Amino acid sequence: MAEARETVLVRGTGLLGTSIGLGLRAAGHEVWLSDPSPTAQRIAEDVGAGVSWSPEKDVELVVVASPPEVTAQEVAHALQNHPHSVVMDIASVKAAVLKDLLDWADDPQHALSREGIRRYVGTHPMAGREKSGPVAARGELFTSMPWVICPVVDPHTQEQLTQREAVDTVTALARRLGASAHQMSAVKHDQSVALISHLPQIAASLVASRLQEAEPGALALSGNGLRDVTRIAASDPNLWVQILSANSAPVVEILYGVREDVERLISTLEDPAAPGGHADIAQLIAEGNSGVARVPGKHGAPPQSFSQLTVIVDDRPGQIAAVLNDVAEVGVNVEDLHMEHSAGHQVGMVELSVLPARRNELAEALTTMGWKVVLS
Amino acid sequence: MAEARETVLVRGTGLLGTSIGLGLRAAGHEVWLSDPSPTAQRIAEDVGAGVSWSPEKDVELVVVASPPEVTAQEVAHALQNHPHSVVMDIASVKAAVLKDLLDWADDPQHALSREGIRRYVGTHPMAGREKSGPVAARGELFTSMPWVICPVVDPHTQEQLTQREAVDTVTALARRLGASAHQMSAVKHDQSVALISHLPQIAASLVASRLQEAEPGALALSGNGLRDVTRIAASDPNLWVQILSANSAPVVEILYGVREDVERLISTLEDPAAPGGHADIAQLIAEGNSGVARVPGKHGAPPQSFSQLTVIVDDRPGQIAAVLNDVAEVGVNVEDLHMEHSAGHQVGMVELSVLPARRNELAEALTTMGWKVVLS
Structure with a gap:
């Protein structure tokens, strides 16, 4: 995938599907969209996540981004309707989807085959927002978030199926969207x-x-x-x-x-x-x-790997910018910034996180420059 | 208190007692300190929270900032040792302290009198940090935080005692430290x-x-x-x-x-x-x-009263400052700012909260100025 710029079909244009479309378009992929709700699909097209899919189009990868309860069914359909494509889903629970698919593959009445399942990889991007729907989507949603990849494990032998190409394709997609890929079994997930x-x-x-x-x-x-x-x-x-x-x-x-x-x-x-x-x-x-104490910090950093200092500023436009201009002049990179703005008091507190080795130096320099600095 | 700049004795120089001392000193008060631990008291003096108390000094107000389990006892001592001072405590549970004091006042064997209790007001500043001790103290700790004031309610008649002067003194202290005063009974608290x-x-x-x-x-x-x-x-x-x-x-x-x-x-x-x-x-x-949905936002603001937009920046010194310079040029006040910095990706996301009426205008202006803006 790193080279080929495959065409991708995204089935389901909610928050996650639309965000995937936006991110892939930004990375140069051709993206097709389809959703049972014409309104949701139209919004996703309008925000630039891709274009309406026509059944005659060939795709290398199908991303099933449907609600969890219909995911297994949608994956089965996609495997049948796109007999040469890799199919992935992004539902947030993985073992139940896989169990349905394996049951159907074992059932001679069902069109799904064991061989077909080699083209399926379950995934779960650990990203979301409090808002939902295609309007809230953004291509950067997955940036530096974990994305779990679950290769299929045979429930009888407990062995992983041979499906290297499919797993590679899906892993490349997660990385292209800025996520970090974590491989584990559906049960462990x-x-x-x-x-x-x-x-x-x-x-x-x-x-x-x-x-x-x-x-x-x-x-x-x-x-x-x-x-x-x-x-x-x-x-x-x-x-x-x-x-x-x-x-x-x-x-x-x-x-x-x-x-x-x-x-x-x-x-x-x-x-x-x-x-x-x-x-x-x-x-x-x-x-x-x-x-x-065991919870890692943002982006997998060890907890509390940065030191904080707080600058007290007047609550008017331009004050935070002025602080940060002076920080930049000292040459220290701000790793995180949190602002508390106090409505009744005409004063704001800007908490800066910086590398521990640079904190005291920065505090001294800012104090010399006339800022009120509190070490926290 | 607003005029008088009373002298205050702070008994107990942990995080809160030392922060109160720092805030009062900054506001021009004379502050005396005492703590059973000479080390804790020395640190509080060294950070500038006040000076060592000598028993011959007269004080207008005693702040008991001891651990919760010894608070009632410390308050009783303070009422007896300072027969003309207002005495307040800052323990985070209020009814138990009050009950002990009223029981002692009703006990003819005990030196504490009903009359003495009129000089006592229980309070609870709703402020704290994950760190403790005088080293973590800062005078701004109470800025725009609630500070609960509990006038004494007679347990037999359910009526509030007449203690207007004491309540006024304590309320003025909370406000001087930047907090918002909330009056309620100890039970309700x-x-x-x-x-x-x-x-x-x-x-x-x-x-x-x-x-x-x-x-x-x-x-x-x-x-x-x-x-x-x-x-x-x-x-x-x-x-x-x-x-x-x-x-x-x-x-x-x-x-x-x-x-x-x-x-x-x-x-x-x-x-x-x-x-x-x-x-x-x-x-x-x-x-x-x-x-x-009923939880108020910071500083009592209604939940979600601001709108957000996110600016994608390079992860190097000076970028946030550059964004905020441009925001200041547009003339929009940033109400809150949250930064996500993505270690592996050389890109950061700066989420700005602004008044809803100004969001789209700001997004357009920043886009024109060449920034990558995402409405969130």
């Missing part, structure tokens, strides 16, 4: 996302749902802790029904552990003065400390 | 923080503790969702033991609801194909949608 994606979603929804009856006076005290924990609770219920029911076994396994922890915390807090109560609470928080 | 602070902390710790045994391959797929949900799990176990055991009743009440939701989700996911299963999952996620 589903266990991994149950833990690092589905559990956080459930926790965010559990916390946010308790806020429904909260008094406005309580909500007015909300801080960044609550905002961070509940941000992803704004997700689409229809999509999550499909994801959680397709991945129910690994998710429920994790929830048994959560239930046990909640039970223990409840008994402790029902009588916090009882012997061992304080130790129980401390253990839960300490276990959280150990767990969170 | 504790119920509020159980929901908007203690529940998110527990949820973050529950999720993070599940990560302890995760495989590195799974953690490598971590996205912003997991990072956001678990960030506050890095908190201090010793502090949280004190907070959760002091506020156990309201917290356990909320956890009963969480347990019920977890139970229902587990039964649903044990048999996701059973009738009603999909509806149960959809309901949990939809309830989370409604709850999170």
